[in-house]
Amino acid sequence: MSSPVILHRRASRPASFWRLWLTWALACLLAASAMPVRADGVELSAMSTIRSDEGLELSFSTRFELPRAAEDALMKGVSLYFVAEVSVQRKRWYWRDARASKASRSWRLYWYALTRQYRVSSGGLTQSFNNLPEALASLRGVSGWRIAEARELDEDGSHYLEFSYRLDTSQLPKPMQIGLSIGQGWNLGVERNLGLNPDFSLRTAAASAPTP
Structure with missing residues (x-):
């Protein structure tokens, strides 16, 4: 005669077990949400415009840290280029907006091994720095940059700015x-559109808006 088959039924979990498990899961979720998230990008910390007899001048400053991959490339003799571009656009109700002016400025950052200094070149001027933070501070912004001539501005028109600042990987x-990837932190940049008042001052204060 064959032996009887004994079926074992799994005991159900007590309610206290599930309450404990849910409490633990919720605690893990809250801890994960509280962890700081570092986004690769550039923070536009300040921006202003001033209208003069000669034209329109722009001042801006940014905050960012150089990614480790870019810093390593810099120490191996690779030059890094930062570019700021801005265009003054004039709104038109009857057609697409017109570009009144466009300006760009670039900075070249490189390590000069002979003197063990960082150098920043822009507009024909080269400056030397003893450390990287000082070199980066010199290219994070500009003051009194003329972005439009007086003749390019329409006194009766409505204008706005299209602004961008980035590490130019091109x-x-x-x-x-070929080997660049977003995860390495090379996508440093910020873009903003900002309205101008009738006196050509900025309509709103610039807030941070890093590019994804």
């Missing part, structure tokens, strides 16, 4: 461009 050596 000027890196070609082999480096």
